[in-house]
Amino acid sequence: MSDYRRLRVALLGAGAVGSQVAALLLKHGDELADRAGASLELVGIAVRDLDAPRDVDLPRELFTTDAEELILGADIVIELMGGIEPARTYLMQAINSGADVVTANKALLATYGSEIFEAADQVGAQVYYEAAAAGAIPIIRPLRDSLAGDRVQRIMGIVNGTTNYILDRMDTEGADLVDVLSEAQALGYAEADPSADVDGYDAAQKAAILASLAFHTTVPLSAVHREGIMGLDKAMIDAARHAGYAIKLLAVCERLAPEDEGEEGESISVRVYPALVPRSHPLASVHGANNAVFVQAEAAGSLMFYGAGAGGVQTASAVLGDVVSAARRHIAGGVGVGESTRANLPVVPIGRVTTRYQITLEVDDQPGVLATVAGTLSEGRVSIATVEQTVISESADGSGVARLVIGTHKAREQDLSETVARLAASGVVERVASVLRVEGD
Amino acid sequence: MSDYRRLRVALLGAGAVGSQVAALLLKHGDELADRAGASLELVGIAVRDLDAPRDVDLPRELFTTDAEELILGADIVIELMGGIEPARTYLMQAINSGADVVTANKALLATYGSEIFEAADQVGAQVYYEAAAAGAIPIIRPLRDSLAGDRVQRIMGIVNGTTNYILDRMDTEGADLVDVLSEAQALGYAEADPSADVDGYDAAQKAAILASLAFHTTVPLSAVHREGIMGLDKAMIDAARHAGYAIKLLAVCERLAPEDEGEEGESISVRVYPALVPRSHPLASVHGANNAVFVQAEAAGSLMFYGAGAGGVQTASAVLGDVVSAARRHIAGGVGVGESTRANLPVVPIGRVTTRYQITLEVDDQPGVLATVAGTLSEGRVSIATVEQTVISESADGSGVARLVIGTHKAREQDLSETVARLAASGVVERVASVLRVEGD
Known part of the structure; x- marks a missing residue:
């Protein structure tokens, strides 16, 4: 030797x-x-x-x-x-x-x-x-080299082990977020200051790196939309399970076709947020602190990379x-191969992104309320796919509160958030219990 | 440009x-x-x-x-x-x-x-x-480059889409092998001469390539043990499902520790055969014509790569x-990077490989038969983990036939095959219905 x-x-x-x-x-x-x-x-x-x-x-x-x-x-x-x-x-x-x-x-x-x-x-x-x-999952070379001749359409990644561990335990054991977090901290799975994980900073950094590779574009961290998991609670996880979903903190990197408003070329979106993932999707089966990256490319189709996302x-x-x-x-010999960033696609703000949503509202249980809600959604260009109504409390005088779980078709984030604000301000909605995006269906 | x-x-x-x-x-x-x-x-x-x-x-x-x-x-x-x-x-x-x-x-x-x-x-x-x-799954670069600093212990791959399609349809629809094969041929999923797929030649070629990369050793195709799927039938698939397994055609590449018989270094085994895979293993969920490669490495732990294994x-x-x-x-600039083959590990014959087995026997339903079978296994250094006995026919004279499904602990292939031959020749065994290896548990 x-x-x-x-x-x-x-x-x-x-x-x-x-x-x-x-x-x-x-x-x-x-x-x-x-x-x-x-x-x-x-x-x-x-x-x-x-x-x-x-x-x-x-x-x-x-x-x-x-x-x-x-x-x-x-x-x-x-x-x-x-x-x-x-x-x-x-x-x-x-x-x-x-x-x-x-x-x-x-x-x-x-x-x-x-x-x-x-x-x-x-x-x-x-x-x-x-x-x-x-971590240990080979994802850089596949994106940088193996897929260099293809066009990546979309990446959905579970790229933070700590939050996946927390969400998985909430899902499988019905545990509370703060309890699991404290336990994860005691076990050394989560830091004393858990913000990098639970507020999505770590996932956003990885999303910026993956999107840069996938779309041959320099994606600055500041262009990544980021939401963490601290707004989630047991009720949301339970409701998701009941509806056939798991909630996962996803890094989503997406290639967007030109809009018809005279836009010239493609653009991309890079975002991190907790989302509903159908149980049948491979990402829903990623348990514990594991990571997985699901890639859809024009020619290769769907690929998944799975393994340990962290650990020394x-x-x-x-x-x-x-x-x-x-x-x-x-x-x-020879020189290094530089990063491929010449596609230089613009990163759109979150308002431009379209996804499906699940909106959970608590409303007055009165005739006409559903019509009002449906009307507000329709005016806001948010199209309803499914509605489930459950009475959650009834008063002696016949009034009461019902829960409305509304699944939407794909809607633009800006339309959706404006519409939810109008619903919240309307007389008939007592509380907007949750607004969650649906990915992977 | x-x-x-x-x-x-x-x-x-x-x-x-x-x-x-x-x-x-x-x-x-x-x-x-x-x-x-x-x-x-x-x-x-x-x-x-x-x-x-x-x-x-x-x-x-x-x-x-x-x-x-x-x-x-x-x-x-x-x-x-x-x-x-x-x-x-x-x-x-x-x-x-x-x-x-x-x-x-x-x-x-x-x-x-x-x-x-x-x-x-x-x-x-x-x-x-x-x-x-x-096919489209990036597996060469991960093995060649990303895992070049690790020690791969084992690869289990579903690397032939046609056979996975056939086995998956037999499993999910209870279809017969020959029926699904004809249909796959009609649809263009299987060749007119299906031997490359169903006899495991295609998988063996891929196994040789993967093992060469994983173990930094030139693995000639002739060193790959190969069995196809034509010996499988509906009854075996059904029995496997009943017992919590799926049958998959696997390419297994394994690093073997030195045996204690004074052997000096490590060796490897490269083999293709249909095997029982526990339903809980990620490979059991690989459906249709998809491929997946499961890799276990000393430092990286378990990784899985999943996607389309074929298609233009x-x-x-x-x-x-x-x-x-x-x-x-x-x-x-610079010259090409050659293949890494300097580990030059010997490839052992199949007889040296140890796996768990599931042996299904039809035996005379008489007192003492189980003791005889158990004795023969024990003499052959095959240790029993589980036994399930079911009466499958009874005659008026009290004689009859029972099915014995024996799960073994890890046994050496040569011991196992010699023992099964002795069982088949013994007076009490009517028929050896199947001998299948168990992988991934």
Whole structure:
């Protein structure tokens, strides 16, 4: 094995993923060298605190606090620090020193991706980021390469394990959101500050990355519409189950045909929100903290990619695949292949998006109420597909409250939200219990 | 777009896949050029018969019968003729002329893969074959690149759409194999000579390709154990359903730990056979002509890839992804990345493989029979996990026949087959109704 060319690998960060990457690189070094056609020498691990506890036992002499020195002279730099700074500065330093870089940093890529890719292009370096979306699931190469000759129409992804775990337990056990969340925090599945997960920030970063790849367009994180799961409750999950749906936090990336208002080309929508998914859809069967990405393409049809979306050792698998790819490229020569962003499709605001909806209203149980509601919907260009009415309370005087569950045909988000506002303000609606989008049917 | 470097693309074959590739290349040329960073000029389509009917309308002037001339001077050659010759000769000519090649030819790769890859290595060309296994499903790049830093333990794939369609209809409709097969032939889902599908040849070719990638080992087709579905009948499918299983034709690629008989290293097993899959396993839910590949890796855990395994336009998607990749590589420079085969693990014969089994016997319904059967199994080192006995006929004299369904613990194939032979020869067993392996539990 010793006749392989030596490549110097620098690792930045030794957290849950980083420590596993280092351990596997040391353990399987010979095997990986055979696959890469190059010897992968881990020359150092940059950390903030040399004495911090690690998940894995690693040789003390590899650790350093001097990331900048470590980066100089490395052939491949693996950035697993997370966060924006100093990760961004180090990544740019690595690229500018001519190294290929491997990163799992979705926040960084979703925010500064185009700057990073441009810098890599300028020096002919390659940026690898298979671990930045959906953890161990190979989804970056399939979108970037395997589907590069096709036209992706739509991606629906369960890309955040923590929220899927919470929603799945609410669904299967009838548990309350706050209870499951506290338990997930106690078990280490959810962070002490769960906002990145439950408010959809993590999923939105991944959506930006997936949409950029799928539509050959730079999608800034700011263009991703984002709603989290904290507005959901047990009643909504139960009602969804009763109606044959599961509620999933979805990242939806969609190609939109030109509208007939004289618009010229296609556009795209990128959005994260909890949605009703029919039980028969493969995404409804994604349980626990697993991830899955469902892709519809013009020629390939429907594809699904399923697996562990997070976890130190699982994510390390994706990182090491990138390290082997980077090593192979070094041996093969040539420059890096830049990101494909020349389609440059506009991202439409959420108001332009059309989906089906399920609207749950509590209304006065009086004659004529349904007609009023139906009239308001119709005036708002929201077409009704199904209506289910249930009396939920009756008073002695004959008045009472009924629940109306209205399934709509596809409606434009802006029309829908304006119409719901008018319903809420109308005299007959006591409460808008929920408005949920339906995806995947 | 005209400032892109022009790459000359030659297409060999204009069948179901080839005609779609040509049509999509012509239709989406500008878009693909933007993605590839190169203009993809389809310079010709080599066919045997210029006047043969095509699935798609294509410009007449592109067709030629002179494949050799077309190949000369092409930058990228797409081979979609199928079969061994003349595909092999043309592919080697293309490689030796310095072109990158894209092929969907599983028979060719499974039989002459190492010769082809070696020739490509010598000239620094790249061979792309995403379409050669599981059609539109991106599985080659995930195995070759994304999982290159991991250790694949096991692959279980439904990689033949025709047999899955047949087995699924037998399962869901209680149909007979021969009836469904005739119907599939009438609908064009199955060939007039269905042997490639129903006898497992097609699946075995794909298994050889997947195992080679997963285990970094050249796996010759001759090393793949192969059984088809023609031995299955309605009764077996019904019994499987009753017991909570679906029967699927599986391609199983497995890494085996050293045996304790002083063996040195790991080995692998590659096999295709119909097996019982628990209903709860994701593969049991793969319906119709769809394909799915379930991968278990040391670090990544369980992954699944799902989609259309065949079809002209679906397979064309995978081919065009390869064409874009080839074009990007041409622009980036450098040599091709060779296949990773240095692990060079031995492929064990089927006799060495251990799985669980379900054995269905018809036995004399007499006292002591179960003890005899159990004794024979135990002597043969086959350990019983479950037994279910049902009387299926009774005579007036008190004698009769009972059905014994025996689920075993993991047993070695050779022990199992020898034991079943002894059971069949024993006086008490009237008939060995079926012996099926159980996978995925």
